[in-house]
Amino acid sequence: MLLKALAAATLVAAGWTGGLCAAEMEICWRGKDGKTLTESRPLVEKDGVAVFTLDRDEIVAKKASSVELTPDFARAKNGDRGFWAVSSGETGTFRCDDGKLECKRWQLMSFYGMQTPERTFVAIVRKLKYYFMTRIVAEKGVYRMSCVLDKELASQPYEDLEIEFRRLEGSEASLGGMARAYRRYQLDRGAVKPLTERVKDNPVLKYAIEAPEVRIRQAWKPVPSPVPDQTPENEPPVKAVVPFERVVDIAREFKRQGVDKAEFCLVGWQIGGHDGRWPQVFPVEPSLGGEGRLRACIQAVKELGYLIVPHGNYLDAYRIAESWDEEWLLKDLDGETTMDAGCWGGGAGFRICPQRAYERFMSREMPRMKALGFMGLGYFDVVSVVPARYCGDPRHPLNGAEAARWWGKGAELSKKCFGGFASEGAFDHFAGSLDYGLYVSFNDPQKYPSGLVDRMAPLTSLVYNGIFASNPFTRTVNFTAQDRYCQLKLIEFGGRPAFYFYSKFVSNGKDWMGDNDLHSGTDEELTKSVACVKAGWDVYRQLNHLQFVYMDDHAEVAPGVWRTSYANGERVFVNYNKTAVSINGVEIPAEDWKLVK
Structure with a gap:
């Protein structure tokens, strides 16, 4: 607690006066002999954003076989409202007492997210993002979600590790909100450009996509x-x-x-x-x-x-x-x-x-x-x-x-x-x-x-x-x-x-x-x-x-009926049921789909 207070005081002294919220990052170092060393460090959030950095030289000096990083807000209990999501597209609610999932081979994007009764957040791995692992563990009814470095990232990291945690609120506190936050991050830093811009002078690309x-x-x-x-x-x-x-x-x-x-x-x-x-x-x-x-x-x-x-x-x-x-x-x-x-x-x-x-x-x-x-x-x-x-x-x-x-x-x-x-x-x-x-x-x-x-x-x-x-x-x-x-x-x-x-x-x-x-x-x-x-x-x-067009949301709006929403206001309803379903006046035939403009 003293470390968190000192970190917050340092930020205030530096002019960071609004929206401060302190949390902790648990770091578990696993040695090559299998022994573990666990420590906690302050994670200070300002206006809904917290950035955690682990220095490359420190990672090398520890000579660990792996390091697992878990913020205290990335935890939940069996039965809690909410969900977790990894970039492979796998997602789950808190319904198990025990289990483990590791996303590494299919870490398609450099982010993961979680919604718990305390908060909804998206974690964007900004540095050392190639070949990290996301791990979800349920143990005796308690879930935790972690970023893990192992093998070459634990022994020979090529740069510092940097993770940005963004708190999502209101309508952004959803799976779609997590995806939109990461999309904005990619667009804002110039990593990607929308198709609408790229096809302007490329008719071959436009034809191919169509x-x-x-x-x-x-x-x-x-x-x-x-x-x-x-x-x-x-x-x-x-x-x-x-x-x-x-x-x-x-x-x-x-x-x-x-x-x-x-x-x-x-x-x-x-x-x-x-x-x-x-x-x-x-x-x-x-x-x-x-x-x-x-x-x-x-x-x-x-x-x-x-x-x-x-x-x-x-x-x-x-x-x-x-x-x-x-x-x-x-x-x-x-x-x-x-x-x-x-x-x-x-x-x-x-x-x-x-x-x-x-x-x-x-x-x-x-x-x-x-x-x-x-x-x-x-x-x-x-x-x-x-x-x-x-x-x-x-x-x-x-x-x-x-x-x-x-x-x-x-x-x-x-x-x-x-x-x-x-x-x-x-x-x-x-x-x-x-x-x-x-x-x-x-x-x-x-x-x-x-x-x-x-x-x-x-x-x-x-x-x-x-x-x-x-x-x-x-x-x-x-x-x-x-x-x-x-x-x-x-x-x-x-x-x-x-x-x-x-x-x-x-x-x-x-x-x-x-x-x-x-x-x-x-x-x-x-x-x-x-x-x-x-x-x-x-x-x-x-x-x-x-x-x-950007896809903005995806949700089950009735049992067996999914709605995919796009940024231009259009929606696609898909009904997997063997009977027709009506959603807010939209009739979707059995085992069929409908585009609503």
Whole structure:
């Protein structure tokens, strides 16, 4: 208490005279021997804002394996009114006696929040924000919510830790209020710009956002590969499924069925097919028709009025690539250990250092792709669905912030070459560059409640709708071919639809993009698949103007009925019930949706 009083007195003496409120930050240092040291420090709030800083040198000197920081107002009891939310979109109420959730791998944004009977707050991690963890623990009916540094952030932090806690009151004391506070923070510091500004001089971007994404997996090798260490001599054969001429047939069927806008993305067009020889791209896969027919395909699709872009990958690498060199691989903190990227079409995969990816590959090959005629949101896989990771190689060392900057350079080059940038996910170290994320979450929204989590909320959309577009879940790919729940979930979460021909390609059946697929092997399959896209286009054309508007709120207004509210005053109601529901005079049919302007 004396420390809090002294801190408040110091601020008053410095001229901070209004709205002071003192709290405490509990800091729990865990040593490498498992022993813990817990201390409390003052956390002084002025006019609803408190900033806590932990010095980098102190973190290093402690030699801890982890440090957990918990303000005294981030606590609640089972049965209390309120909720917690983490940036993965997982959120829950205080209904459990025991349990734990850690958000690190899917820490999509640098904030978290909590509402308790005492207050509602949002915590924005302003420094040391790459790869921190948010932890929610319920123990004997008592909840606490903490920011945690572990591994490299506890042993080798690249800067001070700085967290800003903002008290939210009135109408801002909600999940939407937390998202709006973080959005304002991003806008005010110039980290992002709204789509309405960015499309003014970029008609390609405007068209792409208004159109569905249509991905066509053209060719691939067996996945997971039966040959982990591939060479040109033992490389498994490429399975060519959609040659370039068939891509043109698909686009013509789109035109015939009345799909007015679409952005096609060719997946597996490069040597070795999808994930076949990264980072090697050229020559164009010969079994699909080679470069001449690719150029003709691109021209024909554009003449039909559609965009067409390449799928590339500069994070993953395979030994079979002509340019293979372990020098440019991402290394662990020891400077030697390479990072595994699973086993895909090209065999055992490795990660590429972001700096080397830009210097050696992106800067050289994106202009070559541009010369083929591609135009739209150039798609570069994986990078936005993983955290910004350090590289420990002494020849090209990077911390998380530096890694994010190199990936950002690649994204900006994509915009220069093609008109925009898209990737697999929505990690917000790309927020200033990303135009579209293929899916925000791998979670199945129907599996909740589970553990401490009540539901998945559209937190990314609440922050970034109107800044970049996204599809909410892997399960909502090909949404009109999936069950009604998935169809409605994409609408509720404000998604830009993603359709995928041959989304299922994994030999062991561990595919992840919905239960139903699109095919083009026969004319009958093609007609049926395009009809699914047309059904999705008929929905999206009614809603695509909302991609340029901030999403301001999301709430359950009756059992099984959700309302998504936008900054222009429009609202989308989604009714998951098997009977019609009326909300304040708005009739929403059973298992259906309604836009109210």
